[in-house]
Amino acid sequence: MRVNKKKHTKAFSALLLFLSLVVFWLILSSHVAWEVVIVGMAASCIVVLYNLNLLFDETERTRLSFKGAWAFCVICYRVVIQIVKANFQLVKIILGKRLTIDPKFGEIPQPLTKALNQSLYANAITLTPGTLSIDVDQDRIIVHALKPEYLEELKDGPLEQAFVAYERSDK
């Protein structure tokens, strides 16, 4: 029964991916003609089949909801702010007379449980000031930081809170 449900949600994920790829294709091709649609559908189908074992099922991602959509908007807003901050910080470091960096590796606890959210969080960490995610698993994230204080800023920071709020949005 459980296996059946998992298969069911996987099929739903595959369908969702297929539809979004077709829409992506149609938006990128400037005109809609039947040959464009057929080639697009065939290409999307191949991509979905090729990536079938990489798809996230229901247990690995947050279910879609209005509350979740709002939480996701908060994440996007905070990530954009972090990207701008990170870049100005890097400009200061790189164009400074001396490179004032003290690179080190560190671990931060993994606040999330679902695989899709974990990978999104790892991506967001790479875009936050002075930090780069190296390895991700269920309990920790290995991070490379240009200065030790950047690592401390990451722990329980606004970005982590936003992701935790997003993960809890479907409960």
Add this chain to the structure above:
Amino acid sequence: MWTIIRDICVVVFLLGGAFFYFVGVVGLIRMPDVFSRIHATSKCDTMGAGLIFIGMIIWQGFTMVSLNILIVLIFVWLTNPTAAHYIAKSEYMRRQDKPKSLDEAGD
């Protein structure tokens, strides 16, 4: 009048994007090791591409083409950190797994 303001905005965004790409390249040369270099390239590329694409969207106005550019922008922002993550992870694992001697490998 509006076209002049639009043109100025476009130039500011394009120059800003080019500046961040420039900083990324300088960082690539100046930083001491692989990981620090990835910091420079991944972040500055993201911001540079973002500014240049926003400049192009303003230039185009709200048309189908600008929707295309927006989608490409989202694609770049998603794939850029992922690529950086993979380069960093492979280098990290290469340093972790030092090559075994033939005797150890046979055990």
